[in-house]
Amino acid sequence: MLINKHFKLLNQLKQKKNRHELRLFTAEGIKTVHELMAAGLDLKYLFATGDYENPFHSEALITVDSATLKKISNLKTPNQVLGVFQIPLRTDFLRTGLALALDDINDPGNLGTIIRLCDWFGVDQLVCSNNTVDCYNPKVVQATMGSLSRVSIVYCDLEEFLKNDGRPVYGTFLKGNSIYHCDLQTDLILVMGNEANGISSGIEKLINEKITIPGFSKEQKTESLNVAAATAVILSEYCRRMR
Amino acid sequence: MLINKHFKLLNQLKQKKNRHELRLFTAEGIKTVHELMAAGLDLKYLFATGDYENPFHSEALITVDSATLKKISNLKTPNQVLGVFQIPLRTDFLRTGLALALDDINDPGNLGTIIRLCDWFGVDQLVCSNNTVDCYNPKVVQATMGSLSRVSIVYCDLEEFLKNDGRPVYGTFLKGNSIYHCDLQTDLILVMGNEANGISSGIEKLINEKITIPGFSKEQKTESLNVAAATAVILSEYCRRMR
Numbered sequence: 285m286l287i288n289k290h291f292k293l294l295n296q297l298k299q300k301k302n303r304h305e306l307r308l309f310t311a312e313g314i315k316t317v318h319e320l321m322a323a324g325l326d327l328k329y330l331f332a333t334g335d336y337e338n339p340f341h342s343e344a345l346i347t348v349d350s351a352t353l354k355k356i357s358n359l360k361t362p363n364q365v366l367g368v369f370q371i372p373l374r375t376d377f378l379r380t381g382l383a384l385a386l387d388d389i390n391d392p393g394n395l396g397t398i399i400r401l402c403d404w405f406g407v408d409q410l411v412c413s414n415n416t417v418d419c420y421n422p423k424v425v426q427a428t429m430g431s432l433s434r435v436s437i438v439y440c441d442l443e444e445f446l447k448n449d450g451r452p453v454y455g456t457f458l459k460g461n462s463i464y465h466c467d468l469q470t471d472l473i474l475v476m477g478n479e480a481n482g483i484s485s486g487i488e489k490l491i492n493e494k495i496t497i498p499g500f501s502k503e504q505k506t507e508s509l510n511v512a513a514a515t516a517v518i519l520s521e522y523c524r525r526m527r
Numbered sequence: 528m529l530i531n532k533h534f535k536l537l538n539q540l541k542q543k544k545n546r547h548e549l550r551l552f553t554a555e556g557i558k559t560v561h562e563l564m565a566a567g568l569d570l571k572y573l574f575a576t577g578d579y580e581n582p583f584h585s586e587a588l589i590t591v592d593s594a595t596l597k598k599i600s601n602l603k604t605p606n607q608v609l610g611v612f613q614i615p616l617r618t619d620f621l622r623t624g625l626a627l628a629l630d631d632i633n634d635p636g637n638l639g640t641i642i643r644l645c646d647w648f649g650v651d652q653l654v655c656s657n658n659t660v661d662c663y664n665p666k667v668v669q670a671t672m673g674s675l676s677r678v679s680i681v682y683c684d685l686e687e688f689l690k691n692d693g694r695p696v697y698g699t700f701l702k703g704n705s706i707y708h709c710d711l712q713t714d715l716i717l718v719m720g721n722e723a724n725g726i727s728s729g730i731e732k733l734i735n736e737k738i739t740i741p742g743f744s745k746e747q748k749t750e751s752l753n754v755a756a757a758t759a760v761i762l763s764e765y766c767r768r769m770r
Contacts, residue, residue, distance in 0.1 A: 393636060397753045404752050406743035434744070464767045500649035500766045501677070509647050510640045513759035516752070520760040521767075523743045524707045 286331065286348050286356075293329075294356050297368070300418045307371040309420035311432075313363040319430025326370035331356060336364045358422040371420060374436055379449060380471050382522060383409035387442055387487050388478040389416045389511060396427020397512035398476075403431035405519040410435050411473075413442040442475075446490045449473060453492050455483050456514060460494030463521050467493075470526060476515050482508075529574065529591050529599075536572075537599050540611070543661045550614045552663035554675075556606040562673025569613035574599060579607045601665040614663060617679055622692055623714050625765060626652035630685055630730050631721040632659045632754060639670020640755035641719075646674035648762040649770075653678050654716075656685040685718075689733045692716060696735050698726050699757060703737030706764050710736075713769060719758050725751075 294310065296302040303309050308328060311317050314336075321327055321340050330344040333353055338345055344367075353362045377383065384407050389395050395417050402410050417424060419437050446453050455475040460466075475491065477483035483491070497509060497517050508514070537553065539545040546552050551571060554560050557579075564570055564583050573587040576596055581588055587610075596605045620626065627650050632638050638660050645653050660667060662680050689696050698718040703709075718734065720726035726734070740752060740760050751757070 397756055400753060401756055403744055404740075404742050497647075497763070499647050500770055501646055509759070510643060510755070512753070513640055513644055513755055516756035516759040517763040520740065520763060524764075527743055 286346060286352055290329065290331075290346070291356070293368070294366075298358075298422075300421065303371070303418065303420050308368055309371055309425060310358070310366060310368055310422055311425045312357060312359055312366045312422070313426070314365055316426065316428075316430050317365045317367040320367065320369055320433050323430075323433030325372060325433055327367055328370060329368040330365060331367075332365040359426070372433075374438055377409045377411075377436065377438070379451065381409070382407055382471075382526075383411055383449075383451070383473045384515070384519070385411040385442060385446070385453075385473050385475045386413060386416045387475055387483050388413050388481075389476070390479055392417050392421050392423035393427050394479065394510070394512045395419060395421075396424045396429075398515050399424070399428045399435050399437070400431045401512070401516055401519055402435045403428075405523050407519060408434075408436050410437045411442065411445055412437060412439045414439055443486050443490065446473065446475075446487065453490055454495055455488065455491035455493075456518065457483065457494045457496055458508065460496035462498045463495050463518055464498070466495050468522055468525055474518060474522075476511055479511055529589060529595055533572065533574075533589070534599070536611070537609075541601075541665075543664065546614070546661065546663050551611055552614055552668065553601070553609055553611055553665055554668045555600060555602055555609045555665070556669070557608055559669065559671075559673050560608045560610040563610065563612055563676050566673075566676030568615060568676055570610055571613060572611040573608060574610075575608040602669070615676075617681055620652045620654075620679065620681070622694065624652070625650050625714075625769075626654055626692075626694070626716045627758070627762075628654040628685060628689070628696075628716050628718045629656060629659045630718055630726050631656050631724075632719070633722055635660050635664050635666035636670050637722065637753070637755045638662060638664075639667045639672075641758050642667070642671045642678050642680070643674045644755070644759055644762055645678045646671075648766050650762060651677075651679050653680045654685065654688055655680060655682045657682055686729050686733065689716065689718075689730065696733055697738055698731065698734035698736075699761065700726065700737045700739055701751065703739035705741045706738050706761055707741070709738050711765055711768055717761060717765075719754055722754055 297310050327344045330342050331346050331348050333350050451471045451473050453473045570587045573585050574589050574591050576593050694714045694716050696716045
């Protein structure tokens with residue numbers, strides 16, 4: 285049965301600060317919850333409606349009615365289960381291969397899509413500036429469709445990270461060398477900038493190679509691609525050439 | 528001054544049926560509204576707060592206070608202007624080059640991103656199945672960032688369209704020939720499927736070439752890429768090879 289301490293906890297977990305202090309986050313929907321369980325994430329509570337079949341025989345199961353699920357859900361249309369998982373401790377990164385770095389990505393949907401892209405293209409190092417939206421934000425968790433458990437994500441002072449890493453730093457700009465013709469190294473860090481402002485001036489100073497996705501429109505008026513779409517194009521081109 | 532007939536109209540335009548009967552749609556924010564005006568779209572009303580500078584000297588201007596703008600806006604944070612534009616009449620498509628076809632895309636953000644991608648990569652034929660979300664839905668209009676005026680979009684019975692067009696039909700599936708190695712013709716139709724169900728069985732029968740974006744993850748567990756991200760990868764690869 286759902287009791288007051290559960291309501292209180294679920295309410296707390298709406299705030300980034302609390303999620304990280306308690307090292308807990310919520311995920312919803314059978315697909316996402318099962319992917320996180322299958323990946324071995326520690327499940328604290330599994331709130332589910334009576335028709336949920338519990339294929340993992342989880343002892344964390346707490347049955348609730350659909351009105352209660354709707355009350356605790358972050359979704360418009362809740363889908364049978366809401367899980368509370370422990371945030372995994374991250375191990376240190378390798379400093380070889382491709383790392384993707386995000387300079388203040390704001391939109392949860394964009395971050396979720398980028399995490400799915402990392403999973404698809406085998407990029408297992410995702411470095412986020414401290415102002416990037418929290419990857420345990422419920423909207424991000426939903427948008428990752430379970431990929432969250434398969435990509436290592438760290439939040440840090442991005443300038444410090446880039447200064448100390450040693451790999452060449454590539455950044456996407458409206459003007460730069462074409463991604464289709466530029467030199468791509470096996471080991472590199474690719475920086476993608478904020479949705480509205482692009483790469484910040486502090487980070488720009490640390491970029492070794494400015495790259496761009498050339499437009500093919502007759503009259504080039506589009507200001508930029510959506511950041512997740514641009515990430516898709518660049519990761520695809522890197523993988524096409526490297527692997 | 529905003530009067531009852533304006534409130535009534537704006538309310539009507541929240542429904543797809545009314546938008547198409549009246550051939551009108553709304554767009555918000557200075558950037559989007561100005562891009563649509565610059566593209567020559569017929570502006571019926573321009574509701575703007577007192578601080579709006581009206582650089583196009585539009586006679587459609589109706590000044591409103593910010594409380595009223597908030598009331599008529601579809602955005603959480605309205606941005607100075609809301610325009611009511613006439614839906615342009617579309618001319619017939621060429622039947623050469625690349626056409627992108629959408630088989631029941633549901634999410635307004637995805638359709639908006641795909642329209643921006645078409646604009647960026649110079650794809651000026653976008654064919655949507657009748658069940659694809661309306662491109663004049665306010666959320667789609669916002670997500671296109673003005674690209675809406677530069678891409679020709681038709682809604683039709685997609686099966687009939689594909690049967691009659693004559694170009695080879697490519698479709699994206701989880702299993703197919705790698706996009707990096709398959710034959711790409713200059714003239715082709717690329718079909719992208721619904722977010723949850725992919726390409727429908729009726730359309731699948733009309734596909735001449737099944738293609739896929741190979742994953743590079745060590746353990747390939749991601750079920751699929753976001754449809755807009757997948758569209759970005761394929762349009763990029765087409766343009767890289769063709770142009």
